[in-house]
Amino acid sequence: MNALNIPQGSTAHSAYSLRSSLAEGEERRTLAVLVVNEAGVLARVIGLFSGRGYNIESLTVAETDHVSRRSRITVVTTGTPAVIAQIKAQLSRMVVVIDVHDLTTEGPSVERELALIKVAATGEARVESLRLADVFRARVVDTTLRSFVFELTGPSDKIDAFVELMAPLGLVDVSRTGVAAIKRGPEGM
Amino acid sequence: MSREMTGAQIVVQALKDQGVDTVFGYPGGAVLPIYDELFKQNDIRHILVRHEQGATHAAEGYARSTGKPGVVLVTSGPGATNAVTGMADALLDSIPMIVLTGQVPTFLIGSDAFQEADTIGITRPCTKHNWLVKETDQLSDVLHQAFFVATNGRPGPVLIDIPKDVQFATGTYRGPEDAPALPYRPRTEGDADMIEAAVEMIETAERPILYTGGGVINSGDEATRLLRELAEATGFPVTSTLMGLGAYPASGEAWLGMLGMHGMYEANMAMHDCDAMFCIGARFDDRITGRLDAFSPGSKKVHIDIDPSSINKNVMVDVPIIGDVACVLAAILERWKARGSKLKRDRLTGWWTQIDAWRAIKCLTYKGSETVIKPQYALERLEALTRDHDRYITTEVGQHQMWAAQFLHFQEPKRWMTSGGLGTMGYGVPASVGVQIAHPDALVINVAGEASFMMTMQELSTAVQYRAPVKQFILNNERLGMVRQWQQLLHGERYSHTYSEALPDFVKMAEAFGAKGIRCENPADLDEAIREMLAYDGPVIFDCMVEKHENCFPMIPSGKAHNEMLLGEASTEGAIDAGGGMLV
Numbered sequence: 070m071n072a073l074n075i076p077q078g079s080t081a082h083s084a085y086s087l088r089s090s091l092a093e094g095e096e097r098r099t100l101a102v103l104v105v106n107e108a109g110v111l112a113r114v115i116g117l118f119s120g121r122g123y124n125i126e127s128l129t130v131a132e133t134d135h136v137s138r139r140s141r142i143t144v145v146t147t148g149t150p151a152v153i154a155q156i157k158a159q160l161s162r163m164v165v166v167i168d169v170h171d172l173t174t175e176g177p178s179v180e181r182e183l184a185l186i187k188v189a190a191t192g193e194a195r196v197e198s199l200r201l202a203d204v205f206r207a208r209v210v211d212t213t214l215r216s217f218v219f220e221l222t223g224p225s226d227k228i229d230a231f232v233e234l235m236a237p238l239g240l241v242d243v244s245r246t247g248v249a250a251i252k253r254g255p256e257g258m
Numbered sequence: 259m260s261r262e263m264t265g266a267q268i269v270v271q272a273l274k275d276q277g278v279d280t281v282f283g284y285p286g287g288a289v290l291p292i293y294d295e296l297f298k299q300n301d302i303r304h305i306l307v308r309h310e311q312g313a314t315h316a317a318e319g320y321a322r323s324t325g326k327p328g329v330v331l332v333t334s335g336p337g338a339t340n341a342v343t344g345m346a347d348a349l350l351d352s353i354p355m356i357v358l359t360g361q362v363p364t365f366l367i368g369s370d371a372f373q374e375a376d377t378i379g380i381t382r383p384c385t386k387h388n389w390l391v392k393e394t395d396q397l398s399d400v401l402h403q404a405f406f407v408a409t410n411g412r413p414g415p416v417l418i419d420i421p422k423d424v425q426f427a428t429g430t431y432r433g434p435e436d437a438p439a440l441p442y443r444p445r446t447e448g449d450a451d452m453i454e455a456a457v458e459m460i461e462t463a464e465r466p467i468l469y470t471g472g473g474v475i476n477s478g479d480e481a482t483r484l485l486r487e488l489a490e491a492t493g494f495p496v497t498s499t500l501m502g503l504g505a506y507p508a509s510g511e512a513w514l515g516m517l518g519m520h521g522m523y524e525a526n527m528a529m530h531d532c533d534a535m536f537c538i539g540a541r542f543d544d545r546i547t548g549r550l551d552a553f554s555p556g557s558k559k560v561h562i563d564i565d566p567s568s569i570n571k572n573v574m575v576d577v578p579i580i581g582d583v584a585c586v587l588a589a590i591l592e593r594w595k596a597r598g599s600k601l602k603r604d605r606l607t608g609w610w611t612q613i614d615a616w617r618a619i620k621c622l623t624y625k626g627s628e629t630v631i632k633p634q635y636a637l638e639r640l641e642a643l644t645r646d647h648d649r650y651i652t653t654e655v656g657q658h659q660m661w662a663a664q665f666l667h668f669q670e671p672k673r674w675m676t677s678g679g680l681g682t683m684g685y686g687v688p689a690s691v692g693v694q695i696a697h698p699d700a701l702v703i704n705v706a707g708e709a710s711f712m713m714t715m716q717e718l719s720t721a722v723q724y725r726a727p728v729k730q731f732i733l734n735n736e737r738l739g740m741v742r743q744w745q746q747l748l749h750g751e752r753y754s755h756t757y758s759e760a761l762p763d764f765v766k767m768a769e770a771f772g773a774k775g776i777r778c779e780n781p782a783d784l785d786e787a788i789r790e791m792l793a794y795d796g797p798v799i800f801d802c803m804v805e806k807h808e809n810c811f812p813m814i815p816s817g818k819a820h821n822e823m824l825l826g827e828a829s830t831e832g833a834i835d836a837g838g839g840m841l842v
Contacts, residue, residue, distance in 0.1 A: 105441060108390065109379075109382070112379070113382060151574075155567060158566045158571075163387075164440060164441075164442045165387075166441070
């Protein structure tokens, strides 16, 4: 035990690459799915994943074009290459789906996630949380004398790392958006 | 063309503009406005079924035997939930079907109102797409889009949920040509490079097989014609799934019979040993492939399918062609002719010799009897006495279904209606009514087991009401025969609940319905009894008492490969191991 009473172990290893390792032969893919924003569209997509036993690691959805009623769903999934191909084919044939892109394989892309992290601490732990927030370029968006709410954007594993570091310092709550992703370069979907 | 009318009028107008002549349905509180409009017109005929499941299967029978979408109209809540089985059935067998459900008025949705159910939520996984229409102005667009979705790409059931206030309210009707296009645009033309690769395989194949399925029939009559042309021109042997029977004529020289779990020995052996497999409108279903890692190990495979998700789903193929069967076959034949129709027929001689050796096994051989009617014999006689008729066959699900597929022969498509993918007991009685409504002068026979028949036999009342002279040909073994067969082979002959102790007297029941009942128990009387059935101008229940413990062979035990078929009782000992027992 050190001065902060932080148990050894969880934060002693590198702060990066904390995502769980994949099963043999499985891959992690980020899919961008452009859909017609009609009632129940998210339930359709989720129902496909649950009904056919596919994994969802993260899923975000929001309308991206109000005029033409388009929503964009970003889903991070895992599976063997054959399963990933099935997922893409099953999504593509849905009546509400306009387009499916595999951002992991179709050239470089940027993935970001936003998290709001509440830490309640006083004294040395409070100071340490602020220091670490600075290291991670997290912003303080709310504060009381006993707590902070940090806003952090970045790849998912960066957020994982920050959350893990906060755990022994007085982590209270985490709210994450899930991954939003977009292709690099000038081309659209 | 746009006009103001009520939602209920819009529904009827849209059906007319889509060419609908028949609706299968059952009224209820939430669809009363639509029924009121149906009452005021004569263009669309409404068939009142006895249960909503019956409406969906009748619509399936109508659709499969005509190639047109089947239309169902039912009320909210239980009306919709009762229709679920038929939609799931149509989804797995790719049958175009439009289901219209009433819904409680929009202002009551979510309040647990009387006969309210979350129809959209319940039917989402068993429809190709579904819509809840909350504005009367959107109703005509959605109806026209629904017909487009049901009939384009891989066909399937769609559902439109229409709240009662939307039916009463006034809105603008727009015709089919004015409906906005959906992003759903299935691809019909195959990729040129892949078609070239398929043609090269035709040119070099030494042990080829055409493995055809329901997609050929769904694609339309042109696809059937092109398949026959391809088989004729190449001299390749043809087999088919349960769903595809009739696309290639059973009397054709290249016909090997059905393949799969209870398919022909020669068809399955040819699938296993071939070097070039051409899968046309089929989907490598588990009833077809048997053990996947031993499935046709030495072959290159072409797969033609309009649904991209069918490609590489169960079996990895070398040449995937996404497109409509008719378009793709036309392109293949055109490229093949352009390249000189190269084919060395003598190269196929060895292959055909091998196939003839497999044929000589005569895998459908069964032990005859002079005292008991063997189910196979009953179907042989039915085939012999009806083959010259304008004949449509439906079935239920089980042993009788497989025997019917083995012993009845189909020369044309759309003559064989059976529940393949979902395996729905109770499909056949309503389906036969739907077929007869579409083809009033044809001979429509439902080959049934007594257990399946009893699941939906109330539709006999529909048949009587609409003078649909359907023949219910029941192979009555007083057992759930196929389940009993599995219990014998896999569960130590412990026949758990597969014996129906209290069956009705089907002859008396027929009479009670206003139909004719015939019972036959003696092989010597069978021909005469079948003739009596055929001669009667009205619905008949034919209670054919058959051997009670007959098993259906040949059979690929679950978990086994194509070349591990069981040919008869002698080979059943330990046929299914523990792994196979896990499978269905």
